[in-house]
Amino acid sequence: MTVDALSVRLSMSVAATHRLLAAAVSLRLVERRTGSRFGLGALGAAIVGNPGIAAMVEHHALLYGDLQDPVALLRGERRATSIGRFWPYAEAETPGAASAADVAAYSSLMSVSQAMLADDVIDAYPIARHRCLLDVGGGEGTFLATVAARAPRLQLLLFDLPAVAARAEARFAALGLVDRAVAVGGDFRRDRLPSGADIVSLIRVLHDHDDPSALLILRAIHAALPPGGTLLVAEPMSASRGSDPVGDAYFAFYLMAMGSGRPRQPTEISNLLAAAGFRDIESMRTRQPMLTRLIVARRSTAVDRC
Numbered sequence: 001m002t003v004d005a006l007s008v009r010l011s012m013s014v015a016a017t018h019r020l021l022a023a024a025v026s027l028r029l030v031e032r033r034t035g036s037r038f039g040l041g042a043l044g045a046a047i048v049g050n051p052g053i054a055a056m057v058e059h060h061a062l063l064y065g066d067l068q069d070p071v072a073l074l075r076g077e078r079r080a081t082s083i084g085r086f087w088p089y090a091e092a093e094t095p096g097a098a099s100a101a102d103v104a105a106y107s108s109l110m111s112v113s114q115a116m117l118a119d120d121v122i123d124a125y126p127i128a129r130h131r132c133l134l135d136v137g138g139g140e141g142t143f144l145a146t147v148a149a150r151a152p153r154l155q156l157l158l159f160d161l162p163a164v165a166a167r168a169e170a171r172f173a174a175l176g177l178v179d180r181a182v183a184v185g186g187d188f189r190r191d192r193l194p195s196g197a198d199i200v201s202l203i204r205v206l207h208d209h210d211d212p213s214a215l216l217i218l219r220a221i222h223a224a225l226p227p228g229g230t231l232l233v234a235e236p237m238s239a240s241r242g243s244d245p246v247g248d249a250y251f252a253f254y255l256m257a258m259g260s261g262r263p264r265q266p267t268e269i270s271n272l273l274a275a276a277g278f279r280d281i282e283s284m285r286t287r288q289p290m291l292t293r294l295i296v297a298r299r300s301t302a303v304d305r306c
C-alpha cells in the first residue's frame with residue numbers, strides 16, 4: 001500500500017506513517033515496493049507466518065517490567081515478578097493445584113511457539129522408528145500432534161499438570177487422535193510417570209528447573225523407561241556457538257526473572273543425565289540451535305551394567 005492509503009488505514013498522520021514505515025524498513029519488517037508502495041519485508045513475513053513470534057514478543061512486556069531493576073533481580077532481592085506469576089509452576093510448592101485459568105495463558109503461548117521447533121526436533125531424530133512416545137511436560141499436545149502427522153504408527157502419551165493435561169486431552173479429541181494419544185495429569189516432581197513408552201521427549205522443560213528438580217525429573221523418566229529406552233532432551237542451551245545471546249543473555253535473564261532454572265550447556269545436561277543413570281549420551285545437530293538443541297540418551301540395560 002502507499003503511505004497515503006496506510007495513513008488512512010492506520011488513523012495516523014502521513015508524517016507519523018512515514019516515521020513508522022522508515023523504522024519498519026530499517027528492521028526489515030517492511031520493504032519499499034514499486035509505485036511508492038510498501039509491502040512486508042523478510043522479517044515481517046516471518047512474523048506473519050509464525051504467530052508464535054508475535055505471541056512471544058507481546059508477552060515480553062511482562063519481562064521488560066521485571067527487568068526495570070535488573071540489579072535487584074541479580075541480587076535476589078525481588079521475589080514476586082510478573083513473569084514468575086505468568087508461569088505459576090516455577091516455584092510452586094504444589095504446582096498440581098494450578099487451575100484451568102492459571103495455566104491457560106502460558107499453555108497457549110507454549111502451543112503457538114511450539115510450531116517453530118517441532119519439525120526441527122523430528123527432523124533431527126528418527127522418532128518414527130519407535131513404538132510409543134511419552135512427552136513429559138508436553139503442554140497442550142502440540143508437539144505430539146505434529147509427531148502424529150509425521151509418524152502415523154507411533155502411540156502417543158503426554159504427561160503434564162492436571163489442568164494442562166486436560167487441555168491436551170481436548171486437543172487430541174478435536175484432532176481425532178483419541179485412539180493414539182492419551183494425556184495423563186500429575187506432578188513430575190512427585191508422581192510416577194506413565195510406563196509403556198520406549199521413548200520420552202522433554203522439550204523446553206529442564207531449563208525451567210534448578211538442578212535438584214531437574215535431577216528428580218530425569219530420575220522419574222529413567223524409572224518410566226524400559227532398559228534401552230531413549231530420552232530426547234530438546235531446548236535452547238547455553239554456550240551454543242552462533243546463538244550465545246539467546247542462551248546466555250535472553251534465557252539466563254528470563255529464567256532468573258521467572259524464579260527458577262537456567263539455560264545449561266550441553267555438558268551440564270549430559271552430567272545430569274549421567275547422574276540420573278542414562279548412558280550413550282549424544283548431542284545431535286538441529287536446524288536452529290537458537291530455538292532448540294537436542295541431546296539423546298539411553299536408559300542402561302542389564303548388559304551395560306555388567
Ligand SMILES: C[S@@+](CC[C@H](N)C(=O)[O-])C[C@H]1O[C@@H](n2cnc3c(N)ncnc32)[C@H](O)[C@@H]1O
Pocket residue numbers: 089095096110111114136137138139140143159160161164186187188189202203204205208
Ligand atoms: C516451558 S513449558 C514447555 C511445554 C512443551 N513441552 C513445549 O515445548 O511447548 C513447561 C511445561 O512443563 C509443565 N510442568 C511444569 N511443572 C510441572 C510439574 N511439576 N509436573 C508436570 N508438568 C509440569 C508445564 O505445565 C508446561 O506445560
